[in-house]
Amino acid sequence: MNETTQTVDRTRVVLAIGSALGTVLGGDLPEITEDSRLFELGLDSTGVLELLLHLEDELGLEVDPENLQMEHFESVGALADFVSAELGV
Amino acid sequence: MDDNFTTRLKLALTGATDTSLVYLGNFEVERQWAIGERSLPRVSTAASGAVVNHMDEFALLLAGADDHVVLKAAPDPDYLAYLKGLGLELPTVHVASGADAQRSVTEDTLGDPDLLATLSELAAQGCRLVAHGVSTLEERLARATGLPLAAPDSSTCKSVNSKVYSRAVADRLGLRQPLGWGCSTAEELTTAVGECRALVAAGRRIGIKEAFGVSGKGITVVDDERRLDRLHRMILRGAENARISFVIEEWVTKTVDLNYQFTVSKDGTVRFDFVKEALTDRNVHKGHRMPPDLPATTLAEIRDVAEPLGARLAADGYFGVVGVDAFVDPDGGLYPVVEINARHNMSTYQVPLQEKLVGPNQVALARYYPLPLERPVPFGEVSRMLDGLMPARPGGTGLVVNNFATVNASAGDGPFEGRLYGLVVADTTDELTEIDRRITERLGGT
Numbered sequence: 001m002n003e004t005t006q007t008v009d010r011t012r013v014v015l016a017i018g019s020a021l022g023t024v025l026g027g028d029l030p031e032i033t034e035d036s037r038l039f040e041l042g043l044d045s046t047g048v049l050e051l052l053l054h055l056e057d058e059l060g061l062e063v064d065p066e067n068l069q070m071e072h073f074e075s076v077g078a079l080a081d082f083v084s085a086e087l088g089v
Numbered sequence: 090m091d092d093n094f095t096t097r098l099k100l101a102l103t104g105a106t107d108t109s110l111v112y113l114g115n116f117e118v119e120r121q122w123a124i125g126e127r128s129l130p131r132v133s134t135a136a137s138g139a140v141v142n143h144m145d146e147f148a149l150l151l152a153g154a155d156d157h158v159v160l161k162a163a164p165d166p167d168y169l170a171y172l173k174g175l176g177l178e179l180p181t182v183h184v185a186s187g188a189d190a191q192r193s194v195t196e197d198t199l200g201d202p203d204l205l206a207t208l209s210e211l212a213a214q215g216c217r218l219v220a221h222g223v224s225t226l227e228e229r230l231a232r233a234t235g236l237p238l239a240a241p242d243s244s245t246c247k248s249v250n251s252k253v254y255s256r257a258v259a260d261r262l263g264l265r266q267p268l269g270w271g272c273s274t275a276e277e278l279t280t281a282v283g284e285c286r287a288l289v290a291a292g293r294r295i296g297i298k299e300a301f302g303v304s305g306k307g308i309t310v311v312d313d314e315r316r317l318d319r320l321h322r323m324i325l326r327g328a329e330n331a332r333i334s335f336v337i338e339e340w341v342t343k344t345v346d347l348n349y350q351f352t353v354s355k356d357g358t359v360r361f362d363f364v365k366e367a368l369t370d371r372n373v374h375k376g377h378r379m380p381p382d383l384p385a386t387t388l389a390e391i392r393d394v395a396e397p398l399g400a401r402l403a404a405d406g407y408f409g410v411v412g413v414d415a416f417v418d419p420d421g422g423l424y425p426v427v428e429i430n431a432r433h434n435m436s437t438y439q440v441p442l443q444e445k446l447v448g449p450n451q452v453a454l455a456r457y458y459p460l461p462l463e464r465p466v467p468f469g470e471v472s473r474m475l476d477g478l479m480p481a482r483p484g485g486t487g488l489v490v491n492n493f494a495t496v497n498a499s500a501g502d503g504p505f506e507g508r509l510y511g512l513v514v515a516d517t518t519d520e521l522t523e524i525d526r527r528i529t530e531r532l533g534g535t
Binding site for chain 2: 039045046048049050052053056057062063064065066068069070072073
């Protein structure tokens with residue numbers, strides 16, 4: 001089988017965030033959009049680390065804790081901007 | 090001498106029972122100790138920060154008529170009348186002007202020249218400063234006002250509050266603890282991670298803890314090597330000039346979480362204060378149940394640990410209140426030191442109310458209730474909501490409110506969640522469960 005390297009772009013980042021949220025938060029989540037507010041979905045300080053570790057696994061991201069700001073977690077879109085910038089996409 | 094906790098505390102900290110104290114409720118002082126230390130990713134909401142900073146109002150419970158308390162906000166007058174009605178002697182309250190919800194009471198006070206001047210006058214009268222915990226900020230306040238701190242210096246306080254220190258002390262005293270390592274360098278961290286790979290491969294879980302994490306933050310549990318390696322790399326990726334202070338240890342199943350407190354006097358004597366069952370939810374502290382339902386042998390074991398622990402802390406320069414987290418495993422085995430919190434603890438503030446209101450054969454639960462709100466509410470409105478569920482007299486049953494500032498702390502535009510802290514008192518554990526359920530229902534919880 002040929003290996004296909006998936007290109008990481010912002011669309012994929014958003015999808016990965018949605019998938020990671022589902023894993024971390026479990027349960028029935030409403031439809032995730034870029035405007036979805038992470039803390040209103042139920043993410044807490046414990047979940048933040050879990051979320052980032054899932055994104056590292058999925059996207060090859062390497063998070064520097066020093067770069068994290070509260071604003072990055074205001075919404076899915078804000079987090080996607082942060083992750084995309086970290087990945088250089 | 091009155092044999093009550095606050096009188097004993099004055100004697101322990103100052104050598105006299107009539108010293109007038111200025112109390113500061115600077116909760117989450119760990120955030121100051123954690124400055125310059127590498128951390129796991131952490132973010133806090135503005136709402137949670139506001140609530141934590143307004144926990145400073147707990148300090149009212151420790152202070153007496155000859156004492157002073159500095160607060161971020163003026164207490165609700167009906168709440169003060171309520172506390173007085175419970176039999177508390179209220180201190181003189183000083184409120185910082187220009188308070189910022191995201192700052193501790195110490196930071197607010199440092200930004201208020203008039204309040205600093207008032208506190209300087211208190212210093213001239215012989216008052217001493219007692220904080221929830223001592224960081225460089227509280228030392229700065231002491232210098233700015235001339236109020237001597239009735240506590241060791243911040244360097245000592247930070248040092249003995251490190252989870253790395255807790256492990257080292259437990260090792261030194263031969264106290265049972267999970268297999269683990271305190272890591273103060275990148276090399277030690279890498280060595281510990283290497284040891285843990287075998288544990289994880291054998292199906293065991295590993296906890297990674299920041300040495301200065303507060304209230305369940307800065308802790309993560311891993312059960313696979315890939316995740317362990319990711320966290321290792323994440324920590325090493327931190328700022329080069331930030332210190333590495335982490336504990337890595339086997340994550341042992343707990344059946345009962347405990348919190349016990351003792352007080353180390355300035356002269357080195359150690360007095361055991363109490364032990365309670367700590368209620369936790371996903372490593373975050375939720376409250377305490379007292380008395381704990383433990384065999385007499387376990388209670389005796391805990392009391393026997395306090396003396397050598399306190400002696401070690403005294404030898405290392407600490408004096409003051411010490412809270413220790415411990416747990417019992419499924420086989421009934423006691424792990425007597427998980428974490429040493431050499432500062433005031435949540436349960437410290439409950440003691441004066443317990444002494445007044447919880448009878449010798451009663452049971453109590455200290456917790457907070459989430460309060461979904463659309464707008465700030467006055468104390469009168471909340472106490473009307475709880476009509477019939479508050480004790481009418483000492484020895485009665487129901488909810489004793491012990492912090493009201495946290496109810497409206499995160500009010501802004503739109504709905505918010507308040508926290509109503511209190512002590513539920515009952516005659517039996519079944520009655521306690523029922524009263525707790527009714528309070529939850531009445532406050533709009535599920």
